[in-house]
Amino acid sequence: MAAMISGDFLDCSTFILLCFFSLLCYSIFCMKTKDSRVGCDFPPSPPSLPVIGHLHLLLSTLVHKSLQKISSNYGPFLHLRIFNTPIILVSSASVAYEIFRAHDVNVSSRGVPAIDESLLFGSSGVITAPCGDYWKFMKKLMVTKPLGPQAQEQSRGIRADEINLFYRKLLDKARKKESFEVGKEAMNLVNNIMCMMSMGRRFSEEDGESERLKGLVTEWSGLIKRMFLAVLNHIKAFFVELLFGASDTSSTKILWSMAEIINNPNVLEKLRKELDSVVGKTRLIQETDIPNLPYLQAVVKETLRLHPPGPLVPREFQKECEIGGFYIPEKTRLVVNVYDIMRDPDLWVDPLKFMPERLLASSKSGQEDERKEKVLKYLPFGSGRRGCPGSALGYIVVGTAIGVIVHGFEWIIDGDKVNMEEVMEGVILTMARPLKFTPVTRYVPFP
Ligand code: HEM
Numbered sequence: 001m002a003a004m005i006s007g008d009f010l011d012c013s014t015f016i017l018l019c020f021f022s023l024l025c026y027s028i029f030c031m032k033t034k035d036s037r038v039g040c041d042f043p044p045s046p047p048s049l050p051v052i053g054h055l056h057l058l059l060s061t062l063v064h065k066s067l068q069k070i071s072s073n074y075g076p077f078l079h080l081r082i083f084n085t086p087i088i089l090v091s092s093a094s095v096a097y098e099i100f101r102a103h104d105v106n107v108s109s110r111g112v113p114a115i116d117e118s119l120l121f122g123s124s125g126v127i128t129a130p131c132g133d134y135w136k137f138m139k140k141l142m143v144t145k146p147l148g149p150q151a152q153e154q155s156r157g158i159r160a161d162e163i164n165l166f167y168r169k170l171l172d173k174a175r176k177k178e179s180f181e182v183g184k185e186a187m188n189l190v191n192n193i194m195c196m197m198s199m200g201r202r203f204s205e206e207d208g209e210s211e212r213l214k215g216l217v218t219e220w221s222g223l224i225k226r227m228f229l230a231v232l233n234h235i236k237a238f239f240v241e242l243l244f245g246a247s248d249t250s251s252t253k254i255l256w257s258m259a260e261i262i263n264n265p266n267v268l269e270k271l272r273k274e275l276d277s278v279v280g281k282t283r284l285i286q287e288t289d290i291p292n293l294p295y296l297q298a299v300v301k302e303t304l305r306l307h308p309p310g311p312l313v314p315r316e317f318q319k320e321c322e323i324g325g326f327y328i329p330e331k332t333r334l335v336v337n338v339y340d341i342m343r344d345p346d347l348w349v350d351p352l353k354f355m356p357e358r359l360l361a362s363s364k365s366g367q368e369d370e371r372k373e374k375v376l377k378y379l380p381f382g383s384g385r386r387g388c389p390g391s392a393l394g395y396i397v398v399g400t401a402i403g404v405i406v407h408g409f410e411w412i413i414d415g416d417k418v419n420m421e422e423v424m425e426g427v428i429l430t431m432a433r434p435l436k437f438t439p440v441t442r443y444v445p446f447p
Contacts (some may be wrong), residue, residue: 111316
């Protein structure tokens, strides 16, 4: 019996020793081989704490600002660590350009874990699906069908009707001398446009609109669930992402644009002059006017530069690679701080100033310069194959809504200036305080 126990004990300790020895060999040889095969260092890293790494530097509600501070102290291309998750932080236009051009396929996944039951964050969604045949199919479907030029043309009437209702709501508020909450009404406008375009119905305009919209989405998913084809779950994710991809991004863009216009009377004056001369005073602005309104387009673009709804673009390196002479291991998270890049004083003159003129293409060569410039340092829609497919629709909806407000109304606000304090709502950068004004009619285009 004693001999049996000592035999078992010996087997067990030999086994443990063998395991330990194998782990040691793995860490010495395999890990070393990985680094030495590429033969270069990780990007620089700020001092970190044991276990939590750089987490303490990010404890803020405005993460993009914390990351901006880290970059200004330690450089625009950094290696960070949150517990044992490695992250590459990029705040340099040239490094972002190299990544999105030369390593586009490698960073074409977001590294979000797939949770099948989740409506927004599962692998069935376009936004979060890993780069592969499924994502390619869904993205192609989105770009060619609901967001394609033909569909945009066909749905123009829907957007015109909604813009008309938006105008009438402003007019009603002006007549009653009531205040108009820009963020809330912009959200209603965009949601109604997207609901009409994708599902053929609007949502209720009475109290608790956002609750009703959520209800509509639930109702929609409930309907889909009752159908027995599992593949329809992918269609559900497709439409929900179409709605949510557009909703917050476009409505906050309307909100920030109005705040900047109100705070910059010189911009307001130029914009009104352009609208009065192109649209006149006998009709409402239409989206087909937008190509003839370059200053309006520049106002919208400049707003996106200073207030990108998505200040951080998250991706993941699928494979190890070398960037700028530094080694990046596979499965490293990538965060591109587009907010920081678009406020970089080395790239933009007076970066914090709202100057739509800087994005105004005045000549053919100007347009070419703007295109080149945009590729390098203007990234509100991300970049590469994972870039935003809704940018054209976003520009149209926001441009028309801003045109309606500025062309048709003056306004009275509380105080002299709009408070531009920021807040993150989920992943969207928006205004900390609601923007409200009482509209005053400039002219009524209808007889
Ligand atoms: C107007 C404001 C908008 C802004 C600023 C914006 C911004 C962005 C950004 C920064 C990304 C990530 C890009 C990247 O990783 O490189 C993105 C992705 C996306 N956006 Fe937008 N977006 C806007 C409007 C829209 C609209 C109107 C739609 C649809 C109707 C839409 C649908 C999407 C989708 C589906 C993705 C995921 C693409 C993918 O992962 O392949 N967005 N958007």
